[in-house]
Amino acid sequence: MPLGLQTNFLDLIDQAVSALDTACSSPATYSQVQRLTTLLTTLLYYHHTARKAVPLTPLQQTAAELQRYKDDLKSRSNRSEHVTIKSFSKLSQNAQNLIGSMLALETREMLDDFSHLDLSKKSQFEALKRAVDRAQDQVAQSQGRPPLEYLDQFCKDITEFARDDLKIDVKVRNHHKGEPVTDFEHMLVIGFRIVDTAISYHGIVKRYHKAIKR
Incomplete structure (x- = not known):
């Protein structure tokens, strides 16, 4: 993994764990941190594999x-x-x-x-x-948005994790400032940023709702 990508990914992981701690109202447990980082790392792996050797348009x-x-x-x-x-x-x-x-x-x-x-x-x-x-x-x-099955799976997995394990609100809404507000929205956005740094928050909300319906 190139150093720049590694540093950026570690920054995203740190942001995700911070959101997780806030959602738990205390430091998250080891198993919770492990579950979240596994979801994000898996997403990065499949995205990297899919894009390997494919030049940017x-x-x-x-x-x-x-x-x-x-x-x-x-x-x-x-x-x-x-x-x-x-x-x-x-x-x-x-x-x-x-x-x-x-x-x-x-x-x-x-x-x-x-x-x-x-x-x-x-x-x-x-x-x-x-x-x-x-x-x-x-x-x-x-x-357009390519049919990234691994991103759809990430949406479903992180929703299940937040709803069933963390017991937090998993509703994803558009907000006036075009930025995430809830802890779950922050974690979701970080996942999408791994796949597409250019997607807007509005685009994330739209894509998320389509993914969980599939």
């Missing part, structure tokens, strides 16, 4: 760029520093054009260029975030 590359850009938006504390020309310029032309077109939709064509943004204004910063969300959704719809 242009759409997948754009999707990955958009997710990194979205993460950058969230990583800074000051709106005026959230996104710089430098970070935006690192995106491919496809990603830049897509964000620009979505920004025009969000602002009713008052803004369609990153350089016209005044990030010190909360309304414009929020419009940019929504534009990135829209861009992600459009890419996701364009590339």
Whole structure:
């Protein structure tokens, strides 16, 4: 496993165990941690095996760029520093054009260029975030979602684990901010992030409900 992938996966495992501890209202037991990490490791194994030697398509590359850009938006504390020309310029032309077109939709064509943004204004910063969300959704719809049976199985297994072992709420809902709220939703999102870093929370909710019905 490449070092970058290993580090990222360990970070996800740490986040998942933290959510598990919160769900248990105390440190989770060894068997509970083992069960959760086994589910996530199994998911990673099947995903890695399925993708081995398969190059990313242009759409997948754009999707990955958009997710990194979205993460950058969230990583800074000051709106005026959230996104710089430098970070935006690192995106491919496809990603830049897509964000620009979505920004025009969000602002009713008052803004369609990153350089016209005044990030010190909360309304414009929020419009940019929504534009990135829209861009992600459009890419996701364009590339479609492959029928990943192992992801469907993960959804069912983690639901059973949370419901029967942890005795916690396993309802998965869309939320206003487009982020997970409950401990179960957090654990579920981490699993999906292993498979697809670019999928939005709305996409996860939709995919989850389809998976558990199959």
